[in-house]
Amino acid sequence: MTGLGRPAYDPGMPAPVPPPPLKRLPPSAWTVLVWCASTLFTLLTTVRLPGETEPGRWPAAQLYRWDGLTMTVLSTALAVYGARLLGRRPLGGLAALIVAAIGETSTLGVGELPMAQYLTVMVGLYFVAAARPRRTSAAALALAVGTLAVFIAVRLLRGWAVGMSAELAVALVTVIAWLLGHSAHQAREHARRMNERSAAQAVTAERLRIAREMHDTVAHSIGIVALQAGAAARVAATQPEAAREAMRAVEATGRETLAGLRRMLVALRAADAGEPGAGDRAAAEGAEAGVAGLDDVDRLAAATTSAGVRVEVRRLGEPRRLPPDVDLSAFRIIQESVTNVVRHSGAPSCLVTVDYGEDVLALEVTDDGRGHGTATDTGFGLAGMRERVALLHGEFSAAPRPEGGFRVAARLPVPAEAS
Template identity: 55%
Template sequence: MSATTSVPLLRRVTPGGWAATAWLAGLLFTVLLRVRLPGQEEADVMAGVVILRWDGITMLLLATALALYGARLLSRRPAAALRHLLAAAVVGSTPLGVTAIPMAQYLAVDVALYVIAAARPPREARRALLLALGVLVAHLAVRLLAGWSVGTTGALAVALTAAVAWLLGRSEQQNRAHAARTRAQTAAQAVTSERLRIAREMHDTVAHSMGIVALQAGAARRVIDTRPEQARQALAEIETASRETLAGLRRMLGALRTGEPDAAEPPAADAGLPEMPGLAALDRLAEITAAAGVRVAVHRVGAPGPLPQDIDLSAFRVVQESVTNVVRHSGADSCTVTVDHRDPEALLLTVEDRGRGAAPERAPRHDGTGYGLVGMRERVTLLYGEFDAGARPGGGFRVTARLPLPTGATAP
């Protein structure tokens, strides 16, 4: 159940790093267009007069400085970064002798538009797009007013790439928002399903206890006149069963929310296990898991004592779900289950493995947002216990749960 933590190389590059790379790549492309490369009779674009002079080189250096500074600001102050990158595009285009801002000088702006559209609020993202398109229009307007030729087609192509970059950023933001809503709904559904399952199990527990009460009450009524000692024993058993049932109800039902049974998935069948399993069924669980290819070593520490049925059942469910996660996600061929009875006030459960780890998108998460961890955490919380799940220092994954015991629940 251990999750890998390596980050893909491309994801390590910051947005500012991508913007700086885009500017330098565009600058290199601009230079290559104006140089005769091997196999060419002449360069694709004739170099302007200004670019070959000191003032042209100075403007290119100034534009590069503006672009790199804007790239540095992109993560912290994206609006200011965009303004610097736009200024760099205008300044860098001036010595090139072109009729419109070339696409190569707008690549860094496209990166900034994508970042802003993907990470910033919609209103700010729209302002960024309007500013980027407005600079292109203003550049054409200035040339028209000055009586110079304009490259309307080239400007339209640059505007189209800017709009596409912005739309891709908005799509990324909407995908992330949808994924977050889906995770929240899945977690909420997991909590609701687990609580409904607990409610059904509690119903079975109460029905079993009330059946015992009814039988003992009938027996006591029949022998109360002829055999008072047996009647007294039956009444004592009625009292014990009633107290245990009421204690379990107080611990669990008070925290359960009302839900529609039809809205939840039915609980998975526990093949080969008792209908209401407890810690006594751990050996059977180990046999079933071994058949799935994972050996389970069960260690019991301390002297086991009688447990209330709700705590016994919840402890088994926590171990069962943890072992299931080992089988599905860890890649380990064995795990260890430890049941510690030494503390008279609480039952301590530990399930750990030395797995290689699952893919990040499938691995259980320490914050409890994985489907199985949600159910375990919810079940333990309803019993006022403590739950923790995370990577082991030496590798692998560990789940621990501490379930408080009511007074007198364990054997002295």
């Protein structure tokens, strides 16, 4: 089937939303941008800006000596390397950013690690805390704050001047950056757990829906069995051939119902065991209750046509009686596909093709609409159709057509005893 290799898009689900502008750049790019901005800010402090009587800081070796310029270049290269290393080895990348900050500070002739030079470390610490487990983020915080403590201790032991108040402010902002990142990490984990819970609830709801439909199917079959058995009992003495025919119908109906139940139970157990293709569920089906089948497709087409979207039904092969579970799932797939055409495609018509093969039932619903969807309250969509097809061990595809519009296709195997 065409379209199996392409990512399927569900017209019944919201259109993809691009990420916010601040999330379109990776953490490494933001870290490098912050380093460049802080370096530029440091250079601007050596220039008398409008409204100032003198520069905020007099130029040190960073601007007018070769060793200062060399250290600035090396520190920048180390900062870029550390930013790229954050994703693979967060502690190593943060350590590189700290060394780069110390290296650039050494050319300024100051008694502390200034806020501007340590800002890149704070940004790196935020990304580590936001993306890594708490143990790793706590080690990163200890590394960042511990470096400040060691820097102050070394200067005190050597009897050098120390900007204690400025360094305490840097330490405080560093802790705040870690807290913000840790909070973002917790929020992401909470959202992930809520999504997993919603997915689990959707799986349960869908299986309950399928179970109710199977109950209706079995109840319908048992009703037929009861009627045929009663008829056989009444004519057993006077019309033995008619009684035998009724009992053969009872046997066929019973075997068919048991086969459908067996296929359903095996598929559900496979899904519980985590077998590939068992199907993930995103929502429960909101279709009408009751036993339905391919015999109702014409009624569905007529109702949809009266609503303004012409539905053409084309049948190929020789129509025949199908197992109840296959018949019901085929109708539900066509029903949801046609519903999506009406709600989201904008197409004036669609084509429904039902192909009765020897051992497979092929379904196809195509339209020439926009080929994309909008936000909707539908609860079925591709996820539900794929779940039904997977439970019957079939094949499913859904994707925009190259010539325009959208195509949903499914192949449902038909057991040999039903062929």
